[in-house]
Amino acid sequence: MRGLRPGSRPSGSDVSPVRDYFYDVDLGGRLFHDGGELCDPRFLDFFFKRLRANDSGRFPAYPFLSPCAGERNFVRAQDRPIVFQKLCGDDLVYAASLQQRFDAAELRVSGAGRLYHPASVGGFGLLHSRLALMLGESIREGEGGYVLRWQDQDCPIRPL
Secondary structure, eight states: OTTSOTTOOOTTOOOOSSEEEEEEEOTTOOEEETTEEEOOHHHHHHHHHTOEEOOSSSOTTSOEEEEETTEEEEEEESSOSOEEOEEETTEEEETTTEEEEOOGGGOEEOTTOOEEEEOSSSSEEEEOHHHHHHHHTTEEEETTEEEEEETTEEEEEEEO
16 A cells, blocks of 8 residues: 555654654555555554554654554554444444444545545545445436435435
8 A cells, every 4th residue: 555565664764752653544444554454444443543644743644643652653544544434224334333423415436437425534435335336226317427325315416
């Protein structure tokens, strides 16, 4: 991803009392550290609850940060750091079990055809391809773009 293998450290890392770690999020929302995928549901929810923009001034190639006690966990994403995995009732699910209310009127589409929904970090979160395909069954071409038929309403999908 962007020239570094998942979890690899940028050159010039210095020694400080706060430990720096480096993570990658792929298009499926999977979290990687040191080349291995992290799968523990409690850890994923803990990690993503703390995720925010990297305003530390350090490692700008990692635009997000998940601080924890004596650690700075720098994060970069192949697309967006939040990837919504599924829709449960009226909620989108990301990480392991974190939820955010789904608002069909707020969907966006990129030029590459990826679907996005507003997220608490990164502006918009990517809808996982499985979720996008499921919603795609209710998407049709309308005047000037695409429209999602959701709960008996036509919701235009605006460009990202």
